[in-house]
Amino acid sequence: MSEQVETRAFVMRLKPGNVAEYERRHDAIWPELADLLGTSGIHDYSIFLDEDTLQLFAVLKLRPGHTIAALPDHPVMRRWWDHMAPLMDVEPDNRPREWTLRRVFHLP
Template sequence: MQLKPGVVAEYKARHDAIWPELADLLHKSGIRDYSIFLDEETLALFAVLKLTEDNDRDALPDHPVMRKWWDYMAPLMEVEPGNKPKEWPLTPLFYLA
């Protein structure tokens, strides 16, 4: 994901005060151990999360709470139509278990 310039503090503040209903939705959707990292030089965001086997992550874009969060965060990020954050996959190069 990609932040816009000058909004790092606000992005962090909004996540530090994540809505309880959004946290509950993410947990109920099978998302665990969720972290977001920032590359301060490029303002790129890198999200790491674990999914349960029975996760329902694909249904999140249709949920009203998720859509409301995206609308709330859209001024801070590069977004798709409908305010979904722009995302792109990264190529794994190394993993040590």
């Protein structure tokens, strides 16, 4: 029996006036960050914006055996968080403030 892909969803929030810059920075995502996310087991990652509330809704899929728990300690991830911190609500270490969402419905 093969392991199933895990899906995670969470919400983050932009600070007012930063939508265009947030999009610009993601359109130019660093190749080393994209590689890091992929090798950590993240794939099919999307972020959606609610323009009225500035909430960002993120959903990603994790491959079996993923290693995302190590991401907060990786220098590339830390630099990205520092790069993005002026644009969004963050924790004291510049990690984006996230609210995990629980799946309540799924239609495969």
